Amino acid sequence: VLLNDIETPFVAIDLGRAEANIHAAQAYAEEHAIALRPHVKTHKLPALAHAQLAAGAVGITAQKIGEAAVMVAAGIGDVLVTFNIVGESKLVPLARLAGEAQRLGLGLDNAVSIDLAQRAAEQANRTIDVLIEFESGANRTGVIEPSDGRALALRVERAPNLRFAGFMTYPLGASAAGWVREARSLLAQDGVAADTFSGGGTPRMWHAHETEGLTELRIGTYVYHDRATVGAGAAALDDCALHVHATVISTPTATRAVLDAGSKTLTSDRIAPEYGAGFGHLVDHPGAIITSLSEEHAVVDVSEVERRPAIGDVVRIVPNHACPVSNLHDVVYAHRGGALEGAWPVAARGTTR
Amino acid sequence: VLLNDIETPFVAIDLGRAEANIHAAQAYAEEHAIALRPHVKTHKLPALAHAQLAAGAVGITAQKIGEAAVMVAAGIGDVLVTFNIVGESKLVPLARLAGEAQRLGLGLDNAVSIDLAQRAAEQANRTIDVLIEFESGANRTGVIEPSDGRALALRVERAPNLRFAGFMTYPLGASAAGWVREARSLLAQDGVAADTFSGGGTPRMWHAHETEGLTELRIGTYVYHDRATVGAGAAALDDCALHVHATVISTPTATRAVLDAGSKTLTSDRIAPEYGAGFGHLVDHPGAIITSLSEEHAVVDVSEVERRPAIGDVVRIVPNHACPVSNLHDVVYAHRGGALEGAWPVAARGTTR
Numbered sequence: 128v129l130l131n132d133i134e135t136p137f138v139a140i141d142l143g144r145a146e147a148n149i150h151a152a153q154a155y156a157e158e159h160a161i162a163l164r165p166h167v168k169t170h171k172l173p174a175l176a177h178a179q180l181a182a183g184a185v186g187i188t189a190q191k192i193g194e195a196a197v198m199v200a201a202g203i204g205d206v207l208v209t210f211n212i213v214g215e216s217k218l219v220p221l222a223r224l225a226g227e228a229q230r231l232g233l234g235l236d237n238a239v240s241i242d243l244a245q246r247a248a249e250q251a252n253r254t255i256d257v258l259i260e261f262e263s264g265a266n267r268t269g270v271i272e273p274s275d276g277r278a279l280a281l282r283v284e285r286a287p288n289l290r291f292a293g294f295m296t297y298p299l300g301a302s303a304a305g306w307v308r309e310a311r312s313l314l315a316q317d318g319v320a321a322d323t324f325s326g327g328g329t330p331r332m333w334h335a336h337e338t339e340g341l342t343e344l345r346i347g348t349y350v351y352h353d354r355a356t357v358g359a360g361a362a363a364l365d366d367c368a369l370h371v372h373a374t375v376i377s378t379p380t381a382t383r384a385v386l387d388a389g390s391k392t393l394t395s396d397r398i399a400p401e402y403g404a405g406f407g408h409l410v411d412h413p414g415a416i417i418t419s420l421s422e423e424h425a426v427v428d429v430s431e432v433e434r435r436p437a438i439g440d441v442v443r444i445v446p447n448h449a450c451p452v453s454n455l456h457d458v459v460y461a462h463r464g465g466a467l468e469g470a471w472p473v474a475a476r477g478t479t480r
Numbered sequence: 481v482l483l484n485d486i487e488t489p490f491v492a493i494d495l496g497r498a499e500a501n502i503h504a505a506q507a508y509a510e511e512h513a514i515a516l517r518p519h520v521k522t523h524k525l526p527a528l529a530h531a532q533l534a535a536g537a538v539g540i541t542a543q544k545i546g547e548a549a550v551m552v553a554a555g556i557g558d559v560l561v562t563f564n565i566v567g568e569s570k571l572v573p574l575a576r577l578a579g580e581a582q583r584l585g586l587g588l589d590n591a592v593s594i595d596l597a598q599r600a601a602e603q604a605n606r607t608i609d610v611l612i613e614f615e616s617g618a619n620r621t622g623v624i625e626p627s628d629g630r631a632l633a634l635r636v637e638r639a640p641n642l643r644f645a646g647f648m649t650y651p652l653g654a655s656a657a658g659w660v661r662e663a664r665s666l667l668a669q670d671g672v673a674a675d676t677f678s679g680g681g682t683p684r685m686w687h688a689h690e691t692e693g694l695t696e697l698r699i700g701t702y703v704y705h706d707r708a709t710v711g712a713g714a715a716a717l718d719d720c721a722l723h724v725h726a727t728v729i730s731t732p733t734a735t736r737a738v739l740d741a742g743s744k745t746l747t748s749d750r751i752a753p754e755y756g757a758g759f760g761h762l763v764d765h766p767g768a769i770i771t772s773l774s775e776e777h778a779v780v781d782v783s784e785v786e787r788r789p790a791i792g793d794v795v796r797i798v799p800n801h802a803c804p805v806s807n808l809h810d811v812v813y814a815h816r817g818g819a820l821e822g823a824w825p826v827a828a829r830g831t832t833r
Contacts (some may be wrong), residue, residue: 132569211740237730268777423544
């Protein structure tokens with residue numbers, strides 16, 4: 128079966144490119160003696176998680192309990208969930224995950240999450256490893272002051288079923304190394320070691336070794352790459368392993384083509400203007416710009432395109448952001464050079480809890 | 481069971497409000513003798529489609545074959561698919577839909593789609609009703625010139641298994657009535673009548689009767705409403721029937737709260753700045769602004785909020801755009817006044833084909 132026979136729109140995964148991306152990152156991490164812990168949020172596929180582990184990854188990263196649970200059910204043992212687990216309704220799912228994983232780690236930034244993690248670990252009769260998350264430029268989660276990181280680390284140390292494993296951040300901002308140095312020196316006064324220093328983010332993945340003291344790298348998008356990571360210089364367009372295939376379904380004017388793939392297929396995620404215009408890159412039609420999306424339509428400005436696509440033509444799109452594209456699709460089509468290898472259920476899609 | 485016991489993030493549907501929205505639109509349409517054909521893309525739920533028909537809708541609108549097929553399988557007979565069906569791989573699914581629906585209509589704007597519709601109808605041994613789509617301000621699909629509309633109408637008339645039913649557009653721009661008048665007068669020379677004039681769009685739904693000659697109204701978002709339709713003046717915030725419930729999982733600074741709901745839960749759809757800032761409205765915390773989303777996090781600026789939420793607090797969010805939120809979730813929680821009526825599978829989610 129060829130990709131050309133599949134009804135559009137659909138997501139195609141070039142397995143050769145994905146495997147090359149996996150091996151290149153693994154080689155880089157090993158060259159610099161950094162443990163690689165891929166984030167599965169990008170592919171949400173047990174098959175690719177197993178490929179990442181087979182290549183040498185120490186474990187996986189997941190963002191939610193549900194995402195981690197799918198991977199553990201698929202036979203993956205070592206999972207780090209880099210998300211504050213909060214709320215009484217999370218106790219049972221977290222305890223179940225702790226019981227089923229061979230090793231569960233949590234990244235968190237507050238005492239409420241620590242206390243819940245302790246209760247879940249106790250209920251599962253297990254130990255959960257805890258990384259304290261700190262701020263290094265995302266202005267999202269993470270404690271600001273090293274002294275607050277120290278206080279949380281000590282709270283973890285006092286919890287009988289938790290083990291303080293170190294610190295984590297996302298992305299790996301310029302301030303990260305200094306922050307960890309300071310937090311480690313504070314904790315040394317308490318006789319507590321912070322073994323792990325974990326940082327994340329594909330855009331600057333090849334610079335991870337420049338962060339002094341980093342022991343672990345969490346990256347997700349690198350497995351597929353996308354317009355954002357290409358724009359950031361982490362990959363070339365030819366490294367991109369995920370393409371949305373779409374059909375031209377209308378050409379109302381000479382300079383406008385409309386595709387059967389909208390925000391339900393591509394997401395409405397944007398990228399920095401210097402990385403490119405519009406909502407995706409049409410590989411075979413350089414100069415085309417996806418100027419707007421509705422749920423099922425992409426409107427493409429083809430005024431700068433030499434060979435303009437006609438109704439019925441199938442185009443291939445590198446999306447702005449690969450990860451949420453995986454989340455939209457129940458199935459992706461794995462192929463090698465256009466020959467279909469299988470229709471793979473995106474087992475961990477829809478796991479927001 | 482109360483909504484409060486459900487693990488966040490999740491989507492709650494206030495059935496009382498949804499029913500009130502359904503009945504208000506139906507009363508308006510009947511007052512103006514306009515047929516109402518709700519678009520199911522907003523809710524993607526057979527139960528609400530049946531409620532819309534029970535209230536007096538003449539049929540439903542769907543955007544893709546797959547979306548329509550779910551509704552037909554749930555016992556709904558009269559479906560209009562307002563999307564150009566293009567591509568050889570669509571022939572079998574379209575023929576199957578034509579065979580299973582009591583009445584199938586298609587909205588299209590080109591000869592390729594007409595010819596495919598004829599082949600599918602012939603294969604199903606059925607007649608498909610065809611509306612020719614025209615441009616009225618969306619700059620998306622739709623023929624530009626009334627003379628082109630006439631030519632396509634005549635092509636439909638010549639196809640043995642197709643019936644030319646009239647014209648459709650989205651949204652209902654100011655030029656729409658004039659366009660249809662001109663196309664009708666051209667077709668009168670051929671002795672062809674265009675019975676249906678169908679227009680769509682919730683934002684200006686209450687102005688539909690101002691469009692001369694309109695016979696049918698297609699609206700979707702009105703069943704839930706959202707920040708965009710409230711901003712457009714089509715509803716009040718209290719009419720909104722869909723809320724995302726999310727938990728505060730971090731408060732790294734005094735003015736920043738982070739929620740466990742990101743673009744995988746809310747979508748990254750934006751709205752016009754004059755309709756409000758950020759990625760959703762926190763009903764119980766006026767002044768809060770969701771300044772950024774990542775896949776699982778919403779970062780909220782609470783500097784203007786009087787009673788700032790704490791870690792563990794659950795907040796309710798009216799999203800910018802309700803329809804793609806439905807598409808992200810496998811299940812929504814239907815309730816009356818916070819008392820759970822059921823966890824409803826979003827049967828038509830993920831139907832991009």
